[in-house]
Amino acid sequence: MHAASLHDAIAAHVDDGASVALEGFTHLIPFAAGHELIRQGKRELHLIRMTPDLIYDQLIGMGCARKLTFSWGGNPGVGSLHRLRDAVEHQWPRPLELDEHSHAGMVAAFCAGAARLPFGVLRGYLDNDLDQANARIRRIECPFTGERLAAVPALNPDVTILHAQRADRAGNVALHGIVGAAREAAMAASKLIVTVEEIVDALPPAMNGIVLPHWVVTAVVHCPGGAYPSYAQGHYARDNGFYQRWDAIARDRDTFRAWMQGNVLDTADHAGFLARLDRQAA
Amino acid sequence: MHAASLHDAIAAHVDDGASVALEGFTHLIPFAAGHELIRQGKRELHLIRMTPDLIYDQLIGMGCARKLTFSWGGNPGVGSLHRLRDAVEHQWPRPLELDEHSHAGMVAAFCAGAARLPFGVLRGYLDNDLDQANARIRRIECPFTGERLAAVPALNPDVTILHAQRADRAGNVALHGIVGAAREAAMAASKLIVTVEEIVDALPPAMNGIVLPHWVVTAVVHCPGGAYPSYAQGHYARDNGFYQRWDAIARDRDTFRAWMQGNVLDTADHAGFLARLDRQAA
């Protein structure tokens, strides 16, 4: 049995300097785990995520990251990630190295990582400046047709962290709904931590469902609401209002720091974080 | 609406000389469609299938094929495919060109085809003679690590033919159970014909189920029992007894021809084929 507390799982498996992918495309973003990284003061992380979203805005703003691998860094439907921008434009609170891709390129890199191939291939990065901004976007020649295609290096995070709806007691994890590249990020990682809404005796039957097998899962953490303000299909909805309010919170360094102090650093865990937001809303 | 009779779908979409993949790994093998290819006397086909199974033994024995792309050519759990062996060992009824792979190589080739990449990459064909037998197994160098990996040319059949449990009236096709490389073979093809057990108003809900979208499907054919003696999970079981009996039928050229004449050529369609076998069993 892999079950652990979130505190212990993060403390045991995420080292300063590690490459860490918190995946989940809009859906099932592991916010609770991200907050725990911040509470534990992790530093020099290489953060990997297709869409940094608010959780990486928070990690970057709190100075946890030295490098970011990503493909789209906005607040979906709202606008900028102000902390990400501040780091790139003004090196605040510290410089941030960028490893920038398109979605298609990053997906290919995760797939290569999951398959333990050193590179992924795509028809992409055509006639644009992305390969000038990122020297790790290269070309490869087809050994049959001679055609030149784009190649990207595999992504193999030291640790991938996901949120999912359910795990069983053996540690098998089942996801449903929008999965993005979560499965590939999981299979590509050296260690895999999964926070889940529920731990159940038996996963719902789904012959062709999306399951991460127990021997690939390093730790399962029971963490209800662990994706909030992102969502868990079938459990709770995305808090679009929070995403909109984040714009004002994150725009200003002091407002941001105060919010993080009050809601993340000063709360003991994710239950405390949710209870605090609940009191504020009441 | 794409619905057609099997006769018309095969007549309209499979030309002599075409490359044709009847996929389905043990499960959902499109036997009815294969028999219809034989009834219509298709010739010079380039047959593509990971496991030729009985259906290609029949097509090869009836002289329909000039070439076979495959990765394992036996009667599962029983022994040889005698008609395939006779074609390779004695060029009966005609010579058969082989394009031979391992499963991993052929899967990579289907995936590349589905993604419209010209080649697939794998860590495979290591230290064995397969790349001497097949000049289209080549090597490619990783542009990041310099490592040499195997490359296979993409498979893009002119026509892929599948059997599935259900289609809806728009032509969306849902499969469940063992799917092998069926989805990749479907997405890789220029044309896609699918025989189904049922045509329904709405597919069963399965958010993350395996669905082939209607605009990729060229023709849907309502063909109950269309996978027999293979099987359709949830509809009927594999007839393991038939697979065992096939060994004796196919071992001898005359016995084989007589069986094909009586059961396939002399029956009008798959319903007739099943009815005839049913009478023999009674």
Next chain:
Amino acid sequence: MTAATRDEWMTIAAARMLRDGCVCFVGIGLPSAACNLARLTHAPDIVLIYESGTIGTKPDVLPLSIGDGELAETAAFVVPMPDVFAYYLQAGRVDVGFLGAAQIDRFGNLNSTVIGPYDAPSTRLPGAGGAPEIAAHVRETFVLLKATPRSFVETLDFRTTAGFGDGNGARARSAAQGGGPRAVITDFGILAPHAQTDELQLTALFEGASVEEARAAVGWPLAVADVITQVAPPTSHELTTLRALHARTRDAHARAVVLPTP
């Protein structure tokens, strides 16, 4: 009914360009509104794909993000993102894509990466997302973007997404399989590429807009087609449908979410 706003003109003009049954890669914002308006009016069998992997989605309200639960719940099915990009987009199984950007140039190339130098930008934009490969692979793209001299520029600060490259057939000679931008729909009207040079030229105006307004809003010397058409005004059915969609969306997004407090 109040007169249509320029946003509504843009959305409705974009919706009209979508033929029924086409397979459409949808982006958030105006494109999402346009695609769903098409679905709710003349194109009931349009297939909407959001890059989150929701295929054949029929949302009742517009999503805020590209991956709202509404999109999954109303989808025909949901696939992992590698499938979306490899088996659908790259495989040429998508007809239409919508793109936005911070900057566009006269050949329909787009910048959504940085203003200023890449290594020391004055404004860091969100980045590429799906755009470069959408633009490369779909049969035709539409760009939705309001025009100012800062957004319609002589020279991009960064080329995130290729349109017609350097023009004069450069795209047709490139490895991109798709046809490139068919139209740029902006707040004064519509630009479309010239058949030979690929340069965007003014081809249609919305009611109340003029060639002068267009020229003032565009940061390069804007070419004008021999014949400029007037875009037909939004019909009351289009406008009612669009406004009802937005009203449902506002209501849904204003509904307070119950926190998943244990």
Next chain:
Amino acid sequence: MTAATRDEWMTIAAARMLRDGCVCFVGIGLPSAACNLARLTHAPDIVLIYESGTIGTKPDVLPLSIGDGELAETAAFVVPMPDVFAYYLQAGRVDVGFLGAAQIDRFGNLNSTVIGPYDAPSTRLPGAGGAPEIAAHVRETFVLLKATPRSFVETLDFRTTAGFGDGNGARARSAAQGGGPRAVITDFGILAPHAQTDELQLTALFEGASVEEARAAVGWPLAVADVITQVAPPTSHELTTLRALHARTRDAHARAVVLPTP
């Protein structure tokens, strides 16, 4: 209870080599019997993967084919075959693989392709299937193969699947990540590779088998380990469990299938 047959000795010896909890790529025939026997005796938490994509399968009867419905119905889940080969096997997520063949050589290399020249074979065999990459990627493989001078040969007609290559550390210097054959279980006993030379040598005998029988059955001059152990006889629990499994399997396969006549 009647004495164990050689098939039973082989199956039980193979089953004993599987530790509980290991992840095992199963082939049809004796390997399938051995893996399920292990699951039903000392290794209840063994994870069985059949290459058809069934993960964590717990069949009540042995499948005839690698993709019988029984395997899917009793699986924890079923994945497409590209996942099996890329994300499980190639990714190093499988511990053990079982292989058979028509020919084996002294370094555990296997032939399942042809007898005679490739282009004009006297016997066309089924071919590679999953074997070459199973052998390359799993931590350790077991080969189950009855010995005759025609199957245990000095020189393979075709090398389908690499074991230790040309021996003497060749495999360790190759790109194969897995450890190679740990044991060859045959009808007289067990061969295992020598730690330095990689050459298969006789390490254990079944009851009633002798070094002479082994030497006569092997087509190369068989090396013999300094110490030859006697394999412990099948326990009555092992034998009862295996025979019950086979009996259930025979019953199930004898059951007439109702034709899906419309």
